[in-house]
Amino acid sequence: MDFLDANESDLEAGRRALMGGGVGGDLRMVVDHGAGASLWDKAGHEYIDCTSQAWSLNVGYCHPKVVAAVGEQIKYFTHIRTSFDTVPKLLLAKRLSELGPGRLKKVSYSLTGSDANEGAMKLALRNRPGDLFVTLWDGYHGRTLSTLNASWPHPDNRFKAWSGPVLRVPQAYCYRCPFEMSYPECRLFCVRFAKRTIQKAASEPPVALMMEPIQGNGGMIDFPADYYPAVRAMCDELDMLLIWDEIQTGFGRVGDWFAANVYKTVPDILIIGKGLGGGFPIFGMLLRDDLAPFHPGDHSFTFAHFPVSMTAALATIEVIEKEGLLERSRRLGAEITRRLNAMKAKYELIGDVRGPGLMIGVELVRSQKTKEPAFEETHRFIAEGLKRGVIFGEAKYSKLGNVVKIKPPLVISEAQVERVLTVFEEIVREISR
Numbered sequence: 001m002d003f004l005d006a007n008e009s010d011l012e013a014g015r016r017a018l019m020g021g022g023v024g025g026d027l028r029m030v031v032d033h034g035a036g037a038s039l040w041d042k043a044g045h046e047y048i049d050c051t052s053q054a055w056s057l058n059v060g061y062c063h064p065k066v067v068a069a070v071g072e073q074i075k076y077f078t079h080i081r082t083s084f085d086t087v088p089k090l091l092l093a094k095r096l097s098e099l100g101p102g103r104l105k106k107v108s109y110s111l112t113g114s115d116a117n118e119g120a121m122k123l124a125l126r127n128r129p130g131d132l133f134v135t136l137w138d139g140y141h142g143r144t145l146s147t148l149n150a151s152w153p154h155p156d157n158r159f160k161a162w163s164g165p166v167l168r169v170p171q172a173y174c175y176r177c178p179f180e181m182s183y184p185e186c187r188l189f190c191v192r193f194a195k196r197t198i199q200k201a202a203s204e205p206p207v208a209l210m211m212e213p214i215q216g217n218g219g220m221i222d223f224p225a226d227y228y229p230a231v232r233a234m235c236d237e238l239d240m241l242l243i244w245d246e247i248q249t250g251f252g253r254v255g256d257w258f259a260a261n262v263y264k265t266v267p268d269i270l271i272i273g274k275g276l277g278g279g280f281p282i283f284g285m286l287l288r289d290d291l292a293p294f295h296p297g298d299h300s301f302t303f304a305h306f307p308v309s310m311t312a313a314l315a316t317i318e319v320i321e322k323e324g325l326l327e328r329s330r331r332l333g334a335e336i337t338r339r340l341n342a343m344k345a346k347y348e349l350i351g352d353v354r355g356p357g358l359m360i361g362v363e364l365v366r367s368q369k370t371k372e373p374a375f376e377e378t379h380r381f382i383a384e385g386l387k388r389g390v391i392f393g394e395a396k397y398s399k400l401g402n403v404v405k406i407k408p409p410l411v412i413s414e415a416q417v418e419r420v421l422t423v424f425e426e427i428v429r430e431i432s433r
């Protein structure tokens with residue numbers, strides 16, 4: 001395609017024209033192409049991508065089966081508005097309903113994670129009185145007006161003016177317990193505290209608790225296994241709905257279809273997206289089949305039923321199944337965390353290694369004893385990774401910037417895993433010197 005053969009000054013003019021305000025943008029890498037777990041820039045450098053493009057390419061870049069399915073689909077139609085049925089839309093709803101744990105048998109589609117979460121908030125409001133939502137410290141749910149305000153406190157938050165009431169309660173961040181207690185002796189004091197706070201703060205039960213089962217952008221924080229059923233029980237006792245934002249954790253990232261399966265706890269609404277689309281935009285929710293549905297027009301967007309994304313999602317689910325990617329994520333994840341924990345015994349810089357499957361976070365500290373966060377070192381770590389051809393993720397928002405993320409496509413090869421671990425240790429050694 002001729003128009004893609006731009007020269008450097010065209011590209012620079014484009015950069016100047018962009019307003020900004022997103023996240024990232026500091027890489028200045030122009031992508032040429034990707035395959036499997038690797039991406040190549042225009043200068044021909046190859047990088048192993050441990051970020052899966054915002055944790056979305058679970059089946060890798062341009063998976064041939066996804067590309068082939070989409071190539072076939074677009075011969076027939078591309079955009080079809082929500083009023084019409086299409087085969088991909090119906091087949092995908094059937095498939096998602098089959099995968100939904102417990103009673104999560106109903107499906108609703110969205111185009112972005114923020115609008116899916118906002119849809120869940122709307123659905124919760126249709127099912128419960130009141131207006132208060134509860135969220136967790138360091139949670140992240142998106143950047144629309146309501147989801148931004150339901151996330152961690154956004155800096156310089158001019159947008160609060162348009163937000164409903166949100167109560168944030170401390171989460172089970174056991175490495176840095178908000179109550180300076182230790183697990184399991186604490187007997188999940190954070191859940192008891194949350195319950196009491198909600199009862200004291202609200203004159204009527206909140207509508208819902210919205211949380212990520214593993215906090216991704218907030219620092220890769222997974223919780224003890226008994227936290228999940230305890231939170232479920234609290235919501236039931238207080239008659240509030242439980243919404244799990246599984247936008248990052250779904251579709252193999254944690255070694256199963258959903259974190260709900262891993263932690264054997266079923267929320268009332270489960271948000272899906274990212275990895276589902278195999279590189280195409282599709283989000284949505286799985287909801288309990290006995291919840292009151294939306295009223296006509298409550299949640300509808302022009303491209304929300306984009307059949308091309310639905311086709312890609314169907315192909316992606318098939319790839320995850322046929323290539324055994326759930327098992328692969330569990331196996332490779334266990335190996336990587338085992339090796340990182342072995343490094344932790346050698347290097348003071350490694351404070352905590354977290355996460356099931358290929359949803360791995362490593363918290364870097366200046367001293368394992370004081371746990372002083374190693375912010376600058378983490379920033380340097382990411383830059384050193386790039387120089388060596390590995391893109392590591394970085395938790396860098398809301399002052400949570402000392403976590404390195406390893407969340408590659410689930411199709412990453414064993415040789416690439418070795419390379420990532422070698423580079424990881426090389427950088428830790430260099431920074432520790």
Ligand SMILES: Cc1ncc(COP(=O)(O)O)c(C=O)c1O
Pocket residue numbers: 054111112113114115117140141142143212216217245246247248
């Ligand atoms: C857990 C979680 N929720 C919501 C979102 C927002 O999704 P989107 O950027 O598609 O609006 C993200 C995106 O990073 C996410 O990780």
